[in-house]
Every structure is written in structure tokens, then in C-alpha cells.
Amino acid sequence: MAGSRNPRKRWRQIAVADRRETRRLARLGARYNPNRWGNHEPRTNPNFKIKGKSRGARIIKFPSVLRLGNQEQVEVVVSLLKEIRDTALKGHFKRITLDHTHVTSMDPEVALLLVAEIQRCESYCGTRTVITGSHPKDHAITELLIEMGFYDALDIKNPALPQAYKPRTYVQVARRNRTLPQVADSLLECFSGVFDFNDQDRRRLHVALIECMDNVFEHAYDAASDNPHLYKEWWLVGYADHEQSSIGFAFYDQGAGIPATIRKKQHPRVLQHLMGWTDGRWIERAVRRPISRHESKRRGHGLDKLKKFLDSLGVNGSLRVFANQGDVEFSKGGASRVQGIKGGLDGSLIVWTLSGVKTELPTELL
Numbered sequence: 343m344a345g346s347r348n349p350r351k352r353w354r355q356i357a358v359a360d361r362r363e364t365r366r367l368a369r370l371g372a373r374y375n376p377n378r379w380g381n382h383e384p385r386t387n388p389n390f391k392i393k394g395k396s397r398g399a400r401i402i403k404f405p406s407v408l409r410l411g412n413q414e415q416v417e418v419v420v421s422l423l424k425e426i427r428d429t430a431l432k433g434h435f436k437r438i439t440l441d442h443t444h445v446t447s448m449d450p451e452v453a454l455l456l457v458a459e460i461q462r463c464e465s466y467c468g469t470r471t472v473i474t475g476s477h478p479k480d481h482a483i484t485e486l487l488i489e490m491g492f493y494d495a496l497d498i499k500n501p502a503l504p505q506a507y508k509p510r511t512y513v514q515v516a517r518r519n520r521t522l523p524q525v526a527d528s529l530l531e532c533f534s535g536v537f538d539f540n541d542q543d544r545r546r547l548h549v550a551l552i553e554c555m556d557n558v559f560e561h562a563y564d565a566a567s568d569n570p571h572l573y574k575e576w577w578l579v580g581y582a583d584h585e586q587s588s589i590g591f592a593f594y595d596q597g598a599g600i601p602a603t604i605r606k607k608q609h610p611r612v613l614q615h616l617m618g619w620t621d622g623r624w625i626e627r628a629v630r631r632p633i634s635r636h637e638s639k640r641r642g643h644g645l646d647k648l649k650k651f652l653d654s655l656g657v658n659g660s661l662r663v664f665a666n667q668g669d670v671e672f673s674k675g676g677a678s679r680v681q682g683i684k685g686g687l688d689g690s691l692i693v694w695t696l697s698g699v700k701t702e703l704p705t706e707l708l
Contacts, residue, residue, distance in 0.1 A: 408456075410662075423687075440496075448483055474498060547651060591693075621682070622680035622682060661692070
């Protein structure tokens, strides 16, 4: 019939246009957008309540160095996160100021942890407590926090960068509480703008990211817990640092933590036999011997696949997992380093990094 259109062909055209738009936005290094891929509604834990009236103000001063390079630095970051959480949720203050004026060094994964903690506290505090912040003097820190959505989380205006400033980082952030393949697709498109993965590597990394989301959805959060978490919430950031010649991503959830989750799956006899194991040992076991409650070949294998993927690439890199009081780093080739975290991290943080790689800043950001 004259003038008719093939619905299947039209659907393909729409799908192609949608993929092109996704790639375009990804290559711009788009920051977290709460309305992208459908509405996102954080779910607070009804078992946790904030009580008492609020009054007064408190200033929390950030250390100048916020990195996860060694055990001492990790414990500094963990202590800062706990101070923010306890001050906001237990301190009964009307106003909290996060003073990061003098921060001179910060890892992207630390910025992610800070944003997640702020978003958690904001969800519970509401209008009871106003959380605000200062502006750093270091332009690289300012750029990273802007890209990470730090000031969006605080609901304050982004500080201005000098016109002559050359972008150093290239960041994309997502936050959700369900498995969403589009997020993994967009992150891979983000990477494609600065590093050339072949099709097989893209598929392997995509599957590993989806399994990280699945594991959070299935295992990380206990409905009976009275902890102040955002139920089934996870955060994912992909980044490239053109000065350090590195790319990577960090995946974080505020659940029970990998060691606690694994212990629940063990037979009492196994737990009795391994009762002396540290959290680090349990994390190492989770990576080397994946466990799925459903005995699935797909679920519970995300960390193992990330490690094997790293080993297969022709560049240097590492997989590092922080959870509870454990910190385990796997280097290319399978060697691991296990250490403890005094005080412990709330939840689980997975950091996957490739170093010594040639990255190119997208022309849109030059």
C-alpha cells in the first residue's frame, strides 16, 4: 500500500538512533543523571530511624590526602566516612559543613565513596540537617568532584574552573538499585572514547559488570538489618586519568559486605573450621572460588571474571576489593596481597584498574 512503512525497519532505525545518542553522551563524559534510564527512587531502611531534635552546627575538616594507596591511607578514608555518617545520622546538628578546602590529592574511588555517603545521609536527614561544603583550592580536585557529582549531591553550585584549565579526568557515574545493562553499555562507550577494547574484551567486561549488579541485588542487603543503608543501592564510576595514563572503574554498595555475605552461605562445620579467617581471607576466597547461593554458572562469578579478564590483557593492572575489615589486591598474573582495615569499610568496594595505557582525551573536552 502506498505510503505504508515497515514497522520492523522503523524499529531498527529508532534503535540505531538510540545507540548513537548513548555513545554521544558517553563520550562527553556525562555525569550522573537521576532521570536517565527511568526514574530512580532510593529506598531507605524502615528499620532505621533518626530520633531527637537538631540544633547547632559542625564542621568536618577533610585530610589533605584522600587516597587508597596503602593501609594507613585506607584507614584515614574509612575514618572520614564514619565521621560524616555518625555526625549526620546521630549528631543531631542542623548544619554540617564538609571542609575540603585544603585537599590536594584524591582517588576517583574515594570521591565515589564520599558521594555515596553524602547521598545516604541526605536521604535520611531530609530537612532536619543541611549538609553543605566548601570549595577546594586545587583545580584537579575541583574537576574530579564536579565530574563525580559531589556538588550535585550537596545541592550547591559547582565551583568555576579557570578557562585555561586542561581537563585531566574523564568520568562517568551511575547510581541504581537494580540490574541495568544500559549502565554497563554506557560505561563501555565511555571507555571507547579513550581506550580501544576489542569486541571480545567489551563483552567480557560487560558480563562482569552485570554480575556485580546481580550480586548486589541478590546478596548484599539484608531486609532484616537495622543499618542505615539505601536498600539494594549501588554506585558505579568509570574514569580515565590522562596524566597518570590509567583507566578503571569502581563499583560500590553499602550492604553487609562480601565476607559477611559469604559466611552466611557456609555450612556450620565449615565456619567452625575456618573461624580464625580474617575478612581479607574470605574476600580472597570469594575471588578465587566463586560461590552462588543458587549454584548458578552466571551469578557469583563477577569478581572471578574481572580477575581472569585482567590476566588476559596485555597491559598492567589490578583488581582490588575492600569489604568490612578486609583489603585484597590482585595484580596481573594472580599474585595477591591481603591486609586488614581498622574500623572497617561499610559495604563493599571493587576497584579495577589498567595502568600504563595510552589514553586520548575526547575532542569534545579539549
